[in-house]
Amino acid sequence: MGAVSVFGLKAMAEEECCPKDDQTPPLELIEKTPIGGLHNPYNDDTAAMEEVGHKKYLSFSCNGCHGGGGGGGMCPPLTNDTFVYGADDDTLFRLIALGSDDLQSWATRASGRRS
Incomplete structure (x- = not known):
């Protein structure tokens, strides 16, 4: 994915990883998408990534903890x-949607489902 600004990361959290018009809630997307299957639809549109990401970063108060x-x-x-945890689109989406503690817990459960 390369270097992405903090605002670009937040752009991934709700309207993304699949088509831009996909309105599936993030937690449902995580449950129904195999590991590695989530992708940022804004990768080719850095202006939208910055704009959407900046608004979400501030509206979800991420700046309160991350500066x-x-x-x-x-x-x-x-x-x-x-x-x-890694910088691929799938991992970053899951990290933002779940938080670090729940990401670790989810990964443990998900790997157990595959065994």
Whole structure:
């Protein structure tokens, strides 16, 4: 995915990972989509990514923990090139929608479903 601004990351959280007009709630998308199947439809539209992402980042109060520019605060910075869980679209979508604790729990359950 390359370097994406903090605002671009938030653009992935609700209207994305499939067609831009897909209105499936994020948690339903996670449950029905196999790991690796979620993709950011804004990858080729950086202007929309910035605009949509910025609005969502502020409206969901992400800046309260991750800082106004995403540089960190009481939560990790979102402007790093390296992410603990991975930087692919699928992982970032699940991380934003679930949060880190629930992402770990979900991944454990999901891997158990495949066994």
